[in-house]
Amino acid sequence: MEKIDIEFLSNLFEMNNIMEGKSLKKLIEIGGDQGLLTAFQSNVNNGVDSNENVLRLRQLYGENLPVEKELSSIFSMIIECFGDTMLQILLVASLVSTGIGIYKEGIETGWSEGATIFFAVFLIVSITVGNNYVKERQFQKLYHKLDESKQQVIRNSKVQQIDSKELVVGDILFFNIGDLLQVDGLMVSGSEVKMDESTVTGESDSIRKLPYNEITEYLMMKSSQSQQMKNSNQLKKQLKNASPFMISGTKVMDGTGTMLVLTVGQNTCAGKTKLLLDQETPPTPLQQKLEGLAEDIGKFGTFVAIITFFALTVHQLILGFMGYNKILSIETLQFVIQSFMIGVTIIVVAVPEGLPLAVTIALAYSVNKMKDENNLVKNLASCETMGGANTICSDKTGTLTQNKMTVTGLWIENDIFMNQAIYDKKDAQVPRQMQELLAESVTFNSTAYPTKTESGNFLQTGNKTECALLELTDRFGYSISLYRPTDKIVKVLPFSSRRKKMATVIYYKGFLRVFVKGASEIILNQSTKLIAKGQEHYLDENKKKQIKQDVIDRFASRSLRTIAIAYKDTNYKGTQHQLKELAFNLSEEELEKDLVLIAIAGIKDPIRKDVPNSIKACNKAGIQVRMLTGDNTLTAIAIAKESGILSSAQPKEYECMEGKDFRESIGGLVTSQVDGKKVLRIANQEIFNKISKQLKVLARATPEDKFMLVTGLIDQGNIVAVTGDGTNDAPALKKADVGFAMGESGSDVAKDAADIILVDDNFSSIITAIKWGRNIYDCIRKFIQFQLTVNIVALFMAFLGAVILNQSPLNTIQMLWVNLIMDTFASLALATEPPSSALLDRQPYKRTQPIVSAYMYRTICCQSLYQLAVLNCILFLYPSDELTKLSVFFQTFVIMQVFNSITCRQLDYQSLNPFNNLFNNGMFWLIQFITLAIQFALLEFAANYVKVRQLTIIEHSICAGFGVLGMLAGIIFKLIPEGCWRRVHLFKETEIAEENMDATLTSQLRRKSSQRLHSKVMINVKSGEHK
CATH class of the missing domain: 3.40.1110.10 (Calcium-transporting ATPase, cytoplasmic domain N)
Known part of the structure; x- marks a missing residue:
């Protein structure tokens, strides 16, 4: 038989052709399944018969590789960066400044200031683009793992397990309950098969599937109008609306069987749909929180920029009216343009685009490390959420046990x-x-x-x-x-x-x-x-x-x-x-x-050796572990005692229940109206609250029981993590704040519904996810501590200098350098902190806990006051000429930020040692080395361009001394009694009221190129469902 065209095979799976019977008719015309098998040189019982034939089919019909969007090019990233309005204004102003400088001072020196600003902008854009480029490809590599799975096929007369990417047209593929089909095919054997095709048709009802030969046999019997067929009403009912076509992207809800693979990769129904997707993934909850914070900081920075520019301009005009300067002169115009650039630069510095960048870097770093520790992250927001998890509802088989039966x-x-x-x-x-x-x-x-x-x-x-x-x-x-x-x-x-x-x-x-x-x-x-x-x-x-x-x-x-x-x-x-x-x-x-x-x-099925210690770690970390299993009560109790979930010899009331008793006690689920939406609630919440305080083991539990328990726990305000492996676990996995699917034993449907896949099915891997989740939250808080301190000091000094000295102590070039330190460099240094075991020694974060804690406010205020005091002393009391003052001021400001980044690594009073665990983070030391090296180079080799002079060893030592004293000041502030701090309302630990949470989370900010990275990556790499 001649080669069958790819387009012919692909058209068989067009829904209109299937619904109208055209696909079946076309298939019959070419000889049905036997015609296909002959063309593919395959066999229902033996599969593809040789490796040479596998290569031939792969060349003819393509590879089963995941469909992905084209990644952003470096050029497109550069264009996106320059799309920032503030940078555009700054470049135009720099161009005008260059023209005036050349006109006033000549070509030899007049170009230097404007060109230096151009170089500074180029440096910022280059580092931003380089960082985005690397992170985008890191995410792509990570999400390639999500498309990897093992498939069972018949080849060379043997049942084999192969990687999904190795599938070819002509393979005989096994499917089971819970599988998510990756290819299109024709069912050739099986029984009681029902498919969820809602992703293709939008219909929620399961669709019955029958082998091709049974469908054609039915059609032949129907056409002959045999008496036997007339009497077989039940068989007619079974075959009505049945189809042999297995469509990619649909889920096996019931039954098992085999199918003949007909299309792979981008030729599948799911592959063609993915190519059409172009929808941005929403920012993660932490990014949304930070957008609200960034909006407030940006508004304040804009206000400071306006009054700074206004103060400088008015001061110059007053001098003109008093006869010291000519109002209408090149010098005045140049001063106004320089003042305008300072104002624009203040906005560039003040708007903290580094906040969402820090989240992206922290997530990129964390998910790659989590992958190495058997956590494959599908939904990035789940990494953040795990930091606050206080309840884990765990399966027994394979999670607490070894799954070696x-x-x-x-x-x-x-x-x-x-x-x-x-x-x-x-x-x-x-x-x-x-x-x-x-x-x-x-x-x-x-x-x-x-x-x-x-x-x-x-x-x-x-x-x-x-x-x-x-x-x-x-x-x-x-x-x-x-x-x-x-x-x-x-x-x-x-x-x-x-x-x-x-x-x-x-x-x-x-x-x-x-x-x-x-x-x-x-x-x-x-x-x-x-x-x-x-x-x-x-x-x-x-x-x-x-x-x-x-x-x-x-x-x-x-x-x-x-x-x-x-x-x-x-x-x-x-x-x-x-x-x-x-x-x-x-x-x-x-x-x-x-x-x-x-x-x-x-x-x-033996308990995993590390499970008892992991359960102890959860208890210490303020996380309650509950075991949900389909086993009978005695087996469940025995396993729970062995693992450490149950400690008492005889379980107390409600500590261990059977699913049926639990279901009947709480009255099941009822539908209620909340803000005009229908939501499921526990029928008897009072009884549920009483049970949930004690419940640790749920035996003979159904997926419906698991869903009810998760629903009730979330309604109580808990942050719930759930593990699941079966098809029917999907509702509970989706309902949970974080759903964990089993990588080895889990069905494709469960994996599709989950947020994180446990590659090794091990409970200890959940502890790893909790540790990384808490670490992400901590990393962002460290970065906020650092950036807010730099922001406050830089903005205040810029305004103070403009009002008193008629100039900003930090010029445009210097502030752009500071912006690079406080955004990109700081996010790389502080957002890549590795987690420590101490993270599991404290209680989880609450939903209502604000991102900036009272301790952070104290650190920010104390460090800001110290730095402002030092900088003002240099600016007004340092015994030297103006250029030397400003040079020492610039050097001291940068050095203090280097030492402040060490101080900001602490988020509580527990440790007085700022170097604790510091040497575990090589990236931190690399960033500090680069910062100091560039700072030294600016002072020693580019002093004229940066508008400073070279400093002596003594002056460098004075600047370094102020930096060290800043770190010591941080330690001294920790020694102040807690009662003294609590007298100030800002320094009291509080929680955000529930009614104010939505407003905080939904505030939006103009999203710069660094902020949009996460969404772009997720579009380009993988289109997936998010809660």
Whole structure:
């Protein structure tokens, strides 16, 4: 068959073509699935048959690489920087100043001042662009990780796991509940498959999917108007509106199966949609808070700039009227232009574009470090939010435990075998006949495909519970492939958290046999018989209670998960085709009642070694950990005690509850109106408040229970982090302030709903996220301390000099240099502080806690007063000529900022040592070295351009001494008793009233190029959902 065109394959997945039946018609015309398989040289059972064919298909139909927007070029970033109005005004004024200077002083020297300002602006733009360029590409590299996942395919007749980017058209791809499809394809096998296609169609109802051959078979039967089809109303209902087309970007809500991959990469439905996206990601909450602060600072700076320019101009005019200067002269015009440039420069310095830049740098630095510590961040705002988390609702399996499951207890033949006795072949501990029945039940009724290494080790690939059971049968000597002939399967009822069981119906010797496995109590209650001594015996209620007490409770008390395995043979007989059609008519209840109990397996999943210490760290950090699990109460209690979540020997009232009791006690969820919007609330909040104070373990919990608990905790004002791995966990993950999905065991749907992906599924990685979240918040506060101090001192001195001396002590060039120090350099130095273990020794930040604390106000005020006192002494009392005064003033001002950056690293009274942990941050020392080196170069080699003179060693020493004294002053201020500070209202610790929070968070500021970096990065790198 000739090559099938890419455009043809892509058009099959246009929604209009699917809805109108055109896609199916076109597919039939080219020979259906067999026509496609022939063209791709692939096979349903064997997959793509060779590596050479894989390369051929990749060349013909493209690679499965993520679709991404083109990154910003350096040129576009430069243009964006120069789009700042203040910089444009400054450049125009500098150009005029250059012209006047050349006219007045000649070409040899007249150009210097204007050119120096041009160079200073160029330096600022270059550093800003360089920083933005690097950070944007760092984010791109990070978010490439989000598109990486493992996919299970059949290639060369073997089931393999490959990277998603390795998928090619023609692959036979497995899909399971919770998968988020990355490619478009045609379903070729599967059962009970339902898809959430709301991202494509906007419809919330699940769409049924059926294999292509079943759809075409139905169409053929319909066209022949056979009597059999007329009588099969249930089958008609099942096939109505069904489709074999699996669309990328949609979610598998139910069922399992395989699909033939037809489009990859940018040719997929999701890929073409992403190319059309062009929507800015909103700023993070911390950036929004800082915008409000920056707006206030900017307004104040603009006011100072206006009155400074006004004071300088009026002073010059007064001198003119008094006859000292000519009002209409080149000198006066030059002075006015210089005054205007000083005013504009004050605005440039005052508007703190470094605040959002600091957030971006802190986030870029943190998320890259978090990636190295097994936290893959999807939503940047979640990094900030984790700093205030005070409650963690954690899964058990894989998060608190190792997710390495082994069957260590087995009840079979009405007898209990523990540990090695299960596998002991001596004296045939487990009868061969029962081993075979157990193996048949487990292998048929599983979706996992574990493999073996060359050395014979068992690799758990897929659902770990199923892998443990399959390893049990493998050690009994029964091959998975031998006992899983898929052509015998007629119906599958997949596992779900609602049902807590899975069933597979097979064609067996002319009748239907049903295999069921699931939660032990549920399967036990649905069983009416058990097998003992090779015979079936009736199960009465007394026997069930005995099994519950002697087997299930015994296993659970040893921290073992219990899974019951059962089967039944139905009375329905006929051909396989007849029974397959009949199976559609049979309900879950009909298939899963009157079961014969085969065995109950006790599965050991050891606690992770570092979990108990992590739980202790959470308690110390003011974070309450609650365990939510689907296991029974005894297993949950045993694990909770072992991990340290429960400390008492016997749980107190409400400390441990079952999901059903919790649900009934709080009355579920009700809808209420808040500000004209419908929101879900706990029906009985009073009871919930009473329960939540004690609740630490929720056993037999459903995803709905988890969602209710999270909703109630958030309504109480808590900042809640939630872990989840299943498809039905998605609502709770989205509802939580921060959702953690499991990277290894989590479904794609859960990962899509989460904010952070735990690459190693480890609870300790959540502690890492908390530490980095607190560190980000601290880094920004350190930067605010530093920048506000520089702002206050620079603005005040500029105004004071203009009023008293008729000039600013810092000229335009010097203030632009100061602006570079206080924005870009300071953000790099202070926003890249690594976290320390001390961050977990304090309580979390509250939602209502202001960004600038009382301690920060004290530090800012004290440092500002010290620096103003020193600078005024230099300006008015230093015994030297004016140029020397201004040179010492400039040098002292910069040196004090270097030492002040060390002082600003402290945010509380806990440490009097300003150098504490300082040597852990190489970036900080690099920035200070660069700052001092450039400052020295300006004074020694560019003095004429900066309007200063070279200083002597003694003068340099005096400047350095003032810097050191500033650091010592910071220590002295800490020694002042707390009671003295509290007399001043500004220095009292307060919280923001809830009604004022929105106003603070929604205030907006003109967003400069550095502020827009975060949004641009997120557009260019990845389009994703944000809370």
